[in-house]
Amino acid sequence: MTETTAGATAVKTPKAVDGSLNWLDDRFGSTGFFKRNVKKVFPDHWSFMLGEIALYSFIILLLTGTYLTLWFKPSMIEVVYDGSYQPLKGVQMSEAYASTLDISFDVRGGLLMRQIHHWAALLFVASIMAHMLRVFFTGAYRKPREINWLIGIGMFTLAMVEGLFGYSLPDDLLSGTGLRITQGVAESIPVVGTYIYMFLFGGEFPGTDIVSRMYMLHILLIPGLILGLVTAHMMIMWHQKHTAMPVKHQTETQVYGYPFYPVFMAKTGAYFLFTFGVLALLGAFAQINPVWLFGPYDPGAISSGSQPDFYMGILEGSLRIMPPWEISAWGHTVTLSVLIPALLPLGLVFGGAAAWPFLEQWITGDKRLHHVNDRPRNAPVRTGAGMAMVAFYGILWLAGANDVIAERFHVSLFATTWFFRFAVFLGPLLAYIITKRVCLSLQRRDADTVAHGVESGIILMSPEGGFSEKHEPATPEEKVVLLSKETARGEAPAVDANGIPAPSSKGPIGHLRSRLQRAWTFDDIPVEEGHGHGDGHGNGHGDGNGHGDVSERKNPQQIGH
Amino acid sequence: MSDENETTGSPEPREHGDRIIGTPSPATQRNLIVEDDEAPAPAGAGAELDEGEAKRAERVVAALFVLAFFASLGFMVYFVGWSGRHGGMHGLERTRESNMWLGGLMALAFLAMGVGVTIWVRRLMTSKPIIQERHEFSATPDDRSAFATDVLEGAQDSGLKRPLLRRTLLLAAAPLGLAPLFLLRDLGPLPEKKLRSTYWGEAVRKAQAQGRRGVRLVVDGTDRALRVSDFAAPGSMITVLPEGMEKDVPHEDVLTQMAKSVTILINVPADQFKPAPGRENWHIGGIVAYSKICTHVGCPAALYEQTTHHILCPCHQSTFDATDAAKVVFGPAARPLPQLPLAEEDGYIIATADFPEPIGPSFWERG
């Protein structure tokens, strides 16, 4: 093993390898670059592969999508269907819908590619969401990775729009309904709404232009943008090195793991194969978007249970639970019942996510570089806020399926609406409180484990006849994980040593900052060695004593603001 | 992309500044193998393999690769040999069959290969985990200030400080950025009054020009004009369009006109019907017509419950009361569905005018 790393001089390289490498090196001077990167270390954790699912789904989307364009006709010219799907024979439909039927029923393997494409789209967005949650809850977005976090949010937004345009292309009744809603939302925008609507559709809904326009955006502009952002995302990640989980050997100054070549390369290659395999499995055995059952788009027709794809569910849900608010004055109308649900929830989720790294930095005053991730429990406010956002998103998402819920579980439709109207406010609050409590009790347990060890299950009887359980000290590996918790820094004092108010705590903004920082840290539970109480056993490190001895803890440094 | 990526196992600090870019790193031994027995190494094999184990693993991996080969081969054989038999695909049954064969074999090929590679990594690759240094990103203060000096010097040299130059350059650039927006003007027509009328108005005008009082209502899908007696059963509901739309409207415009003029006709029990003030003669004994386009975001609100007389929109559950001028009972819609004035002529149900207000979602200019 060591011989191979000792340098190329010691090993006789075959001429084919040597020759081609030299050929490249003569022209690009690439050997230095390859040499530095071929052994790049990648830390291992299963959750680090969620982003890879998104990357590979995107590649599969490009491949299958290219295949579909060979037959798809983005045209709204009305034709009479004469393909091999009997029940629709002789029906008037747009060429887009007819060519989708042709891909499904008259091109061999066409349905498979269509289904893989659609499943890959769902998996793409789902894995982006899962990856984003992983990054958030482990604090991997912290300095120096804020820009990559923002790029990720940009790609998420683009992915949603890309998906909406994609599933609208076949011009079936279900997607046409989605398009109709899109049009209604565009129309309701104050001042410019009707212009945006007419310009988007080339006239009145549905017109004859929208499918070809969405087609261009779907196959060229948006994938191009995503591709550019993916490249930037990957290059930044490569340059900054991946974050690591707080385990042994992983520190802020070093990274521990397997080299890119050959191990990581093989692993990620295997993962691409798994992703393609799972998508092929779904495409082969699970029917998705059976447009032939939905029928061609007809502005007078509608189906119960008309839902968008899951990533649009949050919009659908917020539209559904909104009360009928509308302002009409001076000859103008503003429809709050459309505007608020269309803008506010997504604005809150995306805007909140984008602002969070900077907000957190401002509150905690932590401007250091972070390469080792936090365990979610060790940042209870962040984890709680994240869970609140998950609850908010999830409740609106579920509200988008309230008719399916009402129908499947036989509850009143309006009752579900009222439930969601309250839940959307109470749910996040509850999620925050519960999550924070759970985090703190996990911290308490960690502190206990460090101080007293793990329960061994061995019961000892003392000479006096008392029983006690023997505790064994945690293993070094466990201790590294447990002790990765950084004790929260105390609040920056309101006044400095000379009694002059610190600049950062002046004024209403300063007060707000101090208060937020207190909320961030006040109930922190220190996890450290030698911090034992006489009788431990779970009741030791309460909330109350988290304040006074801040200065004695590890990492006591105050950071001025 | 930076590739400043040297690896060193020793804790000694890195030499900043005294290395010239492009020269080799002073470290000769670049990777350090972690000598640590306690730490459970992550996935991957150790440095030396038990040859017997390795042979076995190799055979398993090879078997999986061969399986993948045969699955891909099967894909091609099925495609050539079976999927096209009897002149290609014919509808759903054959699609179902070929979809499962092609997709199943494809999935098998990918998954077998994926499993094979994974076992290979885990059982046969002898790489050991290594440690690399995470380097600081920031340059030295000297470098930074040198760079800043360069930037300022460049600005100085370029003469950018001349205000006239700078301002006229900005002046020149601003319209250049805006000009492309003008090219987008012809994306669509201006809204004007298009959203204020539907084809009902035009159809009524045409009918009146022929000496009739209004236009007949035809059933959507069958184009049969409805007589009052045809629609006499209380609790009836049907979707209607103005007569002659399919014929008179240009072919490519039919869906667009339909999207605005589609209407539901309902027979509400006359004793429960409360006509709105000023619309007392807009119904025929409880037969009443409302726009089918929801006033929320424009889905067809078509779900009529004859027991409660509610019209429900299946998209966002706006609910309207058919007996009470389609006022909103529940849900996000803020306005009632527009009502179409009806009358009877020669026994047929006719519409005597367009909807009195714009149909569909609210918009800024609506008023």
Next chain:
Amino acid sequence: MTRTGISVKRFTAWRRRPWAGYAVVLAALAAIGVIYAGFSPQTDRAEAANANQAAAQASLENGKELFNKNCASCHGMNGEGVKDKDGRAIAPSLLGVGAASVDFQVSTGRMPAMNPGAQMPRKPPIAAFDTRIEKNYETPEEREEAHERQAEAQQNLDDLITYITSLDPGGPPIPPASAVDPSKGKVALGGKLFRTNCAQCHNFTGQGGALTGGKYAPPLSRDDVTPTQIYEAMLTGPQAMPVFNDSTLTPEEKQAIIAYVVQTREEPNASAAGLGRIGPVSEGLVAWLVGLGMLVLAAMWITAKKPKKLKKS
């Protein structure tokens, strides 16, 4: 009035006896025998006329008995409907509802209702009216018996309809078998009409959907929803469903809709799992649970610690 009062009392007491069920069955069997005799080709005209009259009488009697036993408690002794003290209908009047309505309500098991709710659910019809009897028994005797029971149930249903329509003739009749034969309908036209007039409640693929107040549009995708029942539902508008009479949607158009419903539900899915054919809700669920779930498992395997056997090296 007194007559019915007495008979109710006597009837109520009578029907609680353990042998009451058998008695009804026997009576029904007797009625079938009489009818069979009535249709028997050997009998001459005079006899046939007599027998017919007798059969009709027996049929009416049987219908009345069934009505009193199963329907009268809610709909009133004369099918006039019952209102609560505020004047709201507890059970609607059955006068003039027509044969199609009775046939739909009873054959789908909605009537007799078990307990009042937001909506009467479809359920297996009660034994006396259950014509959907399993017939693939092994022994011929059992098969014979099943046939007999089915014929009896059909007769009971017919008698009940005869009785209720005799209270007030009118209302739509049961459609003839030829009018509901799905193989004769135009599927393409049916699809268009279904999407415009039916799908808003019953969903594109007939999966059903939610209505207000806990009500729902029932699924049409179940095999036991017969073409006749679909026709009758359109004709009579049961419960919350609007009415589509024969002059609004002609019998041919109704047949087209039936053809579409039957064709859609009999059509296989293009893949093994149809995911309930309800569209994106279940698809999203599968993408998360199956798609992402399987890949997370794969990720855990790929990144798992090295196998024990190799660790010693």
